[in-house]
Amino acid sequence: MATYTYPTFPYRAPNDLMTGVPQRRPLVVIGAGPVGLAAAIDARLHGLEVLLFDEEDSVSFGSRAVCYAKRALEILDRLGVGDPIVDKGVSWNVGRTFLQEDEVYRFNLVPDAGHKRPGMINLQQYHLEEALVKRATELGADLRWKYKVVNVQPLDDGARVTVETPDGAFDIEADWLIVADGARSNVRRQLGLDIEGHVFKDRFLIADVIMKADFPAERWFWFDPPFHPNQSVLLHKQSDNVWRIDFQLGWDADPEEEKKPENIIPRVKAMLGDDREFELEWASIYTFQCRRMKNFRHGHLLFVGDAAHQVSPFGARGANSGFQDTDDLLWKLALVMKGQAPEALLDTYDADRTYAADENIRNSTRSTDFITPKSRVSRTFRNAALQLARQHPFARKLVNSGRLSVPAFLVNSALNTPDSETFEGNMVPGAPMDDAPVRVNGRDAWLLDQLGNRFVLMVFADRADAVEPAVLAQADALAAATVPVQTLVVTAHAGQAPGGLATVHDRDGLVAQRYDARPGTAYLVRPDQHVAARWRRVDTAAVQAALARATGQKLAAPAAEATLTA
Amino acid sequence: MPLQLQPHLAEAGQRYFRDFTPGDDFYESLIDAHRDLNDEQSEMLNAKLILILANQVGDIGLLREALALAREGIR
Numbered sequence: 001m002a003t004y005t006y007p008t009f010p011y012r013a014p015n016d017l018m019t020g021v022p023q024r025r026p027l028v029v030i031g032a033g034p035v036g037l038a039a040a041i042d043a044r045l046h047g048l049e050v051l052l053f054d055e056e057d058s059v060s061f062g063s064r065a066v067c068y069a070k071r072a073l074e075i076l077d078r079l080g081v082g083d084p085i086v087d088k089g090v091s092w093n094v095g096r097t098f099l100q101e102d103e104v105y106r107f108n109l110v111p112d113a114g115h116k117r118p119g120m121i122n123l124q125q126y127h128l129e130e131a132l133v134k135r136a137t138e139l140g141a142d143l144r145w146k147y148k149v150v151n152v153q154p155l156d157d158g159a160r161v162t163v164e165t166p167d168g169a170f171d172i173e174a175d176w177l178i179v180a181d182g183a184r185s186n187v188r189r190q191l192g193l194d195i196e197g198h199v200f201k202d203r204f205l206i207a208d209v210i211m212k213a214d215f216p217a218e219r220w221f222w223f224d225p226p227f228h229p230n231q232s233v234l235l236h237k238q239s240d241n242v243w244r245i246d247f248q249l250g251w252d253a254d255p256e257e258e259k260k261p262e263n264i265i266p267r268v269k270a271m272l273g274d275d276r277e278f279e280l281e282w283a284s285i286y287t288f289q290c291r292r293m294k295n296f297r298h299g300h301l302l303f304v305g306d307a308a309h310q311v312s313p314f315g316a317r318g319a320n321s322g323f324q325d326t327d328d329l330l331w332k333l334a335l336v337m338k339g340q341a342p343e344a345l346l347d348t349y350d351a352d353r354t355y356a357a358d359e360n361i362r363n364s365t366r367s368t369d370f371i372t373p374k375s376r377v378s379r380t381f382r383n384a385a386l387q388l389a390r391q392h393p394f395a396r397k398l399v400n401s402g403r404l405s406v407p408a409f410l411v412n413s414a415l416n417t418p419d420s421e422t423f424e425g426n427m428v429p430g431a432p433m434d435d436a437p438v439r440v441n442g443r444d445a446w447l448l449d450q451l452g453n454r455f456v457l458m459v460f461a462d463r464a465d466a467v468e469p470a471v472l473a474q475a476d477a478l479a480a481a482t483v484p485v486q487t488l489v490v491t492a493h494a495g496q497a498p499g500g501l502a503t504v505h506d507r508d509g510l511v512a513q514r515y516d517a518r519p520g521t522a523y524l525v526r527p528d529q530h531v532a533a534r535w536r537r538v539d540t541a542a543v544q545a546a547l548a549r550a551t552g553q554k555l556a557a558p559a560a561e562a563t564l565t566a
Numbered sequence: 567m568p569l570q571l572q573p574h575l576a577e578a579g580q581r582y583f584r585d586f587t588p589g590d591d592f593y594e595s596l597i598d599a600h601r602d603l604n605d606e607q608s609e610m611l612n613a614k615l616i617l618i619l620a621n622q623v624g625d626i627g628l629l630r631e632a633l634a635l636a637r638e639g640i641r
Contacts, residue, residue: 363590366590366593366594369594369597370593375600375608376605376608377600377603377605377608377609377612378597378600381593381596381597385593387639390639392571392635393571393572393573394570394571394572394573394574396573397573397575397585397586397588397589398589398590398592398593400586400590400593403584403586403590406584409583411581426583431583
């Protein structure tokens with residue numbers, strides 16, 4: 001590899017964990033991929049002790065997942081690692097779709113200004129993981145490299161884990177186990193847990209090439225290009241002058257043959273022309289499946305990321321949805337572990353993230369069916385849509401070269417308090433929140449950076465000195481509750497709310513616009529920056545009831561937990 | 567009434583958070599309708615579908631415009 005030197009993380013002998021009877025730990029994470037690392041970081045931010053096992057001692061080999069979407073970047077901001085990742089990555093918003101030689105359609109992922117993060121960044125997975133390892137270490141997560149989990153035995157109140165290391169095996173128990181061991185999850189297989197869906201009969205070649213090129217930082221997608229007839233091709237720019245080219249090969253391609261550089265290089269040359277100098281850095285042949293586990297929660301075992309669900313790569317809904325899993329899970333798990341919420345709160349992780357997984361599977365399956373039609377008539381419809389799209393806006397909406405990762409609106413979540421008043425716009429209970437520019441203490445800042453990791457009651461006022469007395473009166477009590485709620489005043493004019501309440505100035509009016517807010521409007525915001533409830537006027541009893549609902553206090557008797565067959 | 571060439575698909579009672587969703591919902595139903603049919607059967611389905619939709623549109627002038635538009639670019 002020419003552009004990247006793989007780090008080796010230090011192995012530590014497990015002497016401290018091998019003391020006679022198995023030790024008991026509150027939280028163990030299996031797997032140090034992006035999602036397992038995000039879980040460990042989030043756990044530390046909630047003050048939880050966390051032990052993480054990974055069987056390797058470096059980052060992912062090859063660039064692999066490359067696209068990180070706006071919502072994942074906002075989560076990474078909350079985890080305190082957004083800046084180094086965005087700085088290293090290639091930001092982009094525009095995608096262009098070509099049929100043969102002509103452009104037929106282009107999209108802009110973030111058509112409105114006033115968001116901190118771009119629609120997407122491209123970054124090699126190893127850079128991302130390296131930044132996450134650094135952050136997890138700095139926060140005191142206990143990361144153990146070359147620790148291979150070989151057995152998991154579910155317990156009524158936790159799990160017993162058998163781990164092999166270069167210095168021998170040991171058993172350890174955890175109150176809670178987060179399983180993040182990837183698409184081929186050994187834990188899932190060892191426990192015989194179902195994962196259902198279907199395999200797509202197609203093969204794709206990924207070639208990462210190093211070259212100097214002045215193509216813009218955009219996603220370019222070709223249907224049936226002259227340099228690769230009858231198939232699709234995708235081009236992405238990564239950091240360090242590395243470009244990702246993804247060639248559809250068809251089901252009959254021989255992966256062993258196609259993997260050879262002497263077969264890859266002519267494909268790249270056909271695309272780039274003979275004159276362009278490039279170096280092949282990494283290549284891989286892949287097939288994919290769209291499937292998910294029936295349940296992501298099995299008692300005290302919580303499955304996240306690819307271990308729980310897999311999608312086709314069109315739309316970058318894999319790693320991105322994994323970050324959304326831990327975003328949803330960790331605040332709930334922290335409340336349960338601290339005795340501040342019933343265990344049934346974790347059933348809403350299962351319900352809400354399986355709902356989101358279904359949406360991701362549906363969207364990525366639709367993209368795959370459009371890109372790789374399974375029948376003659378399906379191909380004809382696709383080509384008709386592409387032909388019409390050159391001229392007609394309605395047909396552009398039908399062209400599907402990948403519906404890029406956006407978070408699910410959790411409108412069916414049991415944690416939502418339904419609206420009792422009328423609001424315009426999309427910030428419904430269960431919505432992932434829109435960002436907007438604000439000013440804090442006279443400095444430019446972003447709304448989402450003021451939220452997260454705790455419950456917040458966002459209260460709108462015209463002027464800071466016009467905050468309703470009822471809001472001031474309840475703020476201390478809300479802050480001192482078992483599950484604390486911080487009051488955040490959003491004002492149309494600059495100023496500081498009385499009583500030392502946190503205040504942000506809605507400098508461009510975009511917060512009020514995106515949230516359809518008027519003076520007096522209030523939003524109860526979850527620790528994962530989702531809307532829990534909203535009102536036109538704050539009422540302490542209503543806020544407390546919504547908080548109780550959002551923390552699982554009002555869930556019906558817990559459903560029978562999924563039983564393990566292992 | 568001119569031919570509608572802007573995106574116009576929606577399902578009654580559905581709330582859409584993403585602008586690509588209604589088109590994708592329809593397209594999936596369209597492709598699903600052809601599942602397990604051979605080419606000849608698919609052609610028959612398409613023909614019947616056009617006749618049904620033409621009757622729904624009703625306006626023959628508009629249908630002639632659509633026919634001309636559909637024919638454009640076919641070589």
